[in-house]
Amino acid sequence: xxxxxxxxxxxxxxxxxxxxxxxxxxxxxxxxxxxxxxxxxxxxxxxxxxxxxxxxxxxxxxxxxxxxxxxxxxxxxxxxxxxxxxxxxxxxxxxxxxxxxxxxxxxxxxxxxxxxxxxxxxxxxxxxxxxxxxxxxxxxxxxxxxxxxxxxxxxxxxxxxxxxxxxxxxxxxxxxxxxxxxxxxxxxxxxxxxxxxxxxxxxxxxxxxxxxxxxxxxxxxxxxxxxxxxxxxxxxxxxxxxxxxxxxxxxxxxxxxxxxxxxxxxxxxxxxxxxxxxxxxxxxxxxxxxxxxxxxxxxxxxxxxxxxxxxxxxxxxxxxxxxxxxxxxxxxxxxxxxxxxxxxxxxxxxxxxxxxxxxxxxxxxx
Amino acid sequence: xxxxxxxxxxxxxxxxxxxxxxxxxxxxxxxxxxxxxxxxxxxxxxxxxxxxxxxxxxxxxxxxxxxxxxxxxxxxxxxxxxxxxxxxxxxxxxxxxxxxxxxxxxxxxxxxxxxxxxxxxxxxxxxxxxxxxxxxxxxxxxxxxxxxxxxxxxxxxxxxxxxxxxxxxxxxxxxxxxxxxxxxxxxxxxxxxxxxxxxxxxxxxxxxxxxxxxxxxxxxxxxxxxxxxxxxxxxxxxxxxxxxxxxxxxxxxxxxxxxxxxxxxxxxxxxxxxxxxxxxxxxxxxxxxxxxxxxxxxxxxxxxxxxxxxxxxxxxxxxxxxxxxxxxxxxxxxxxxxxxxxxxxxxxxxxxxxxxxxxxxxxxxxxxxxxxxxxxxxxxxxxxxxxxxxxxxxxxxxxxxxxxxxxxxxxxxxxxxxxxx
Numbered sequence: 001x002x003x004x005x006x007x008x009x010x011x012x013x014x015x016x017x018x019x020x021x022x023x024x025x026x027x028x029x030x031x032x033x034x035x036x037x038x039x040x041x042x043x044x045x046x047x048x049x050x051x052x053x054x055x056x057x058x059x060x061x062x063x064x065x066x067x068x069x070x071x072x073x074x075x076x077x078x079x080x081x082x083x084x085x086x087x088x089x090x091x092x093x094x095x096x097x098x099x100x101x102x103x104x105x106x107x108x109x110x111x112x113x114x115x116x117x118x119x120x121x122x123x124x125x126x127x128x129x130x131x132x133x134x135x136x137x138x139x140x141x142x143x144x145x146x147x148x149x150x151x152x153x154x155x156x157x158x159x160x161x162x163x164x165x166x167x168x169x170x171x172x173x174x175x176x177x178x179x180x181x182x183x184x185x186x187x188x189x190x191x192x193x194x195x196x197x198x199x200x201x202x203x204x205x206x207x208x209x210x211x212x213x214x215x216x217x218x219x220x221x222x223x224x225x226x227x228x229x230x231x232x233x234x235x236x237x238x239x240x241x242x243x244x245x246x247x248x249x250x251x252x253x254x255x256x257x258x259x260x261x262x263x264x265x266x267x268x269x270x271x272x273x274x275x276x277x278x279x280x281x282x283x284x285x286x287x288x289x290x291x292x293x294x295x296x297x298x299x300x301x302x303x304x305x306x307x308x309x310x311x312x313x314x315x316x317x318x319x320x321x322x323x324x325x326x327x328x329x330x331x332x333x334x335x336x337x338x339x340x341x342x343x344x345x346x347x348x349x350x351x352x353x354x355x356x357x358x359x360x361x362x363x364x365x366x
Numbered sequence: 367x368x369x370x371x372x373x374x375x376x377x378x379x380x381x382x383x384x385x386x387x388x389x390x391x392x393x394x395x396x397x398x399x400x401x402x403x404x405x406x407x408x409x410x411x412x413x414x415x416x417x418x419x420x421x422x423x424x425x426x427x428x429x430x431x432x433x434x435x436x437x438x439x440x441x442x443x444x445x446x447x448x449x450x451x452x453x454x455x456x457x458x459x460x461x462x463x464x465x466x467x468x469x470x471x472x473x474x475x476x477x478x479x480x481x482x483x484x485x486x487x488x489x490x491x492x493x494x495x496x497x498x499x500x501x502x503x504x505x506x507x508x509x510x511x512x513x514x515x516x517x518x519x520x521x522x523x524x525x526x527x528x529x530x531x532x533x534x535x536x537x538x539x540x541x542x543x544x545x546x547x548x549x550x551x552x553x554x555x556x557x558x559x560x561x562x563x564x565x566x567x568x569x570x571x572x573x574x575x576x577x578x579x580x581x582x583x584x585x586x587x588x589x590x591x592x593x594x595x596x597x598x599x600x601x602x603x604x605x606x607x608x609x610x611x612x613x614x615x616x617x618x619x620x621x622x623x624x625x626x627x628x629x630x631x632x633x634x635x636x637x638x639x640x641x642x643x644x645x646x647x648x649x650x651x652x653x654x655x656x657x658x659x660x661x662x663x664x665x666x667x668x669x670x671x672x673x674x675x676x677x678x679x680x681x682x683x684x685x686x687x688x689x690x691x692x693x694x695x696x697x698x699x700x701x702x703x704x705x706x707x708x709x710x711x712x713x714x715x716x717x718x719x720x721x722x723x724x725x726x727x728x729x730x731x732x733x734x735x736x737x738x739x740x741x742x743x744x745x746x747x748x749x750x751x752x753x754x755x756x757x758x759x760x761x762x763x764x765x766x767x768x769x770x771x772x773x774x775x776x777x778x779x780x781x782x783x784x785x786x787x
Contacts, residue, residue, distance in 0.1 A: 095686075155689075158691065
């Protein structure tokens with residue numbers, strides 16, 4: 001986990017637990033330090049505790065145990081409206097009976113700001129999200145993307161230092177979602193606010209975040225920057241959840257200098273990085289990215305070479321996805337860049353494949 | 367460029383448009399027939415049991431056949447009468463003929479009753495004369511006047527002439543607490559005799575009060591129901607609906623048991639010494655009883671529309687308001703309440719319209735001061751048998767309700783549009 005000094009943490013979860021029914025922990029012992037200005041994403045499947053954690057930070061749920069600090073102060077007993085945290089909701093929660101400008105003015109009015117001051121800030125916020133002329137419209141008259149922008153502007157207009165976003169792009173179609181990802185990222189960079197973002201969409205998390213906390217089963221599985229998370233997953237859940245992954249299960253036979261040997265049920269032995277194994281002769285899951293597998297490897301290029309039988313070839317334009325039967329697994333995926341020389345991929349054909357032991361990670365049994 | 371082309375292509379010549387419209391109608395015709403076929407049984411049922419009676423009621427409030435039908439000769443004889451002096455012998459002959467025939471056919475009473483509405487003592491005048499009419503020999507004029515002196519009164523004849531038209535406004539005139547003098551002048555009744563307007567006004571303000579009370583009591587309950595988890599809400603909903611499954615009479619009578627002089631509530635108050643035993647509160651058989659009982663009975667009609675609207679207000683709105691810095695109080699009044707307005711207005715209009723036409727409960731617990739206009743209508747239907755007046759009162763009530771509904775849809779309709787726009 002992160003070792004940043006706790007005094008510098010802007011948001012800090014310390015041993016936070018949450019249970020709704022007194023029997024089951026939805027969040028088990030959550031510890032995160034979020035420095036000022038960071039874009040942190042909580043990523044995980046539904047029911048993993050990520051939204052509950054966000055709601056505890058916003059003040060809509062109370063922690064069963066543990067403390068949440070904001071700017072060094074514990075906020076467990078601070079009412080949501082006194083926390084000064086901006087929030088963007090899943091379905092925007094724009095007030096339908098108010099115009100866009102009235103929606104934006106709302107947080108300023110409840111803070112008893114002057115009328116001219118409010119007008120100016122609303123205008124500035126609308127300009128920031130490029131909706132300068134939309135102030136008089138009602139939310140229902142806007143497209144999904146425009147509503148999204150208004151929601152972001154409303155969460156920012158009172159200049160909070162912390163913004164929470166709860167799957168804000170879930171309702172948008174794919175193109176718009178990608179565009180909005182960049183816009184939110186740019187706003188974050190421009191304003192330097194701290195953002196805590198919740199999503200179950202891994203590509204969204206990878207695109208936008210400084211760091212990603214992968215949640216599963218109420219526990220953070222790994223907290224790391226996107227590249228590290230993808231390149232160096234530390235357990236098989238993260239390896240499987242982020243990106244595409246080839247999973248081979250076997251028994252750990254030997255370890256030596258950071259490398260280890262895993263024997264597969266079909267008898268083959270694979271050399272891999274020893275990352276998170278539980279002990280000799282115990283189960284281990286090997287994780288291997290499809291783009292790190294080579295077809296017909298040159299002599300000496302790979303220290304793991306096996307034969308694969310082509311089961312299926314899917315043409316995806318820039319690359320081909322080849323499903324192969326390797327070492328008894330018939331769901332072994334290889335990504336082959338589309339070039340003129342890989343013609344020999346015919347279904348049923350046997351092709352030698354290989355990968356470097358540095359690209360293959362031996363992890364805990366899934 | 368792109369849009370220009372599309373627009374140019376999208377433009378249809380008037381002829382093409384006409385053809386397109388015709389094609390559209392043809393393709394939809396089958397669907398329309400199907401729809402009509404499906405609703406036909408209900409439509410027929412409503413026509414027979416609902417629309418037809420209403421039309422008949424509308425007509426009955428102006429229908430005036432009695433004098434024309436049962437005193438045809440008198441009506442005809444009076445048609446050319448100038449109203450300056452007592453009619454001539456020929457008219458009296460016609461009168462005697464009508465009375466004798468009417469008595470024989472047992473129909474003269476209907477005409478007598480009808481004329482009695484216009485002026486009391488008309489009934490005894492006519493029936494008294496009719497009893498002897500069969501034995502009279504001409505000339506009639508003096509003999510008839512001898513039987514009943516009322517026939518020498520020129521006003522008697524003016525009223526008969528006036529009411530021998532097949533349509534009348536006199537029921538409406540009566541319903542507005544007015545009367546027509548024999549000379550045809552319409553004026554208000556003396557203050558003491560005005561009943562209907564007072565009754566109508568009381569019905570309206572008590573209905574408004576009942577509506578406000580149901581709103582006051584129903585809003586928090588609906589809010590609770592809408593914010594609870596589904597299972598708990600359903601259980602509580604049964605408690606709200608329970609009164610629906612109980613007979614109206616049972617509910618009303620149980621209020622009698624609670625509120626009457628020797629009832630539960632008075633007993634408790636006396637027992638605690640809050641009320642003197644000789645001075646028990648009168649909470650029933652008056653306006654208070656009507657308001658309490660009807661508020662209870664109509665409460666579900668407020669809760670259900672409120673609940674169904676509140677259910678559609680996502681909790682995230684309140685959360686958003688809180689996160690933007692609003693206190694729970696501000697968040698409620700500025701974000702939640704405005705969005706629950708459609709529920710408030712739907713519930714209010716429902717309760718108000720139900721209340722304004724209520725009749726059983728005021729009849730049972732209303733005493734003298736808690737009667738509604740509905741009870742008056744019922745009295746004229748069943749007691750005085752003045753159906754014309756009952757119909758006129760009914761029409762006035764109907765018009766009032768329709769007017770209020772029009773006002774409602776004007777205000778709320780516009781509001782809804784504003785939200786959707």
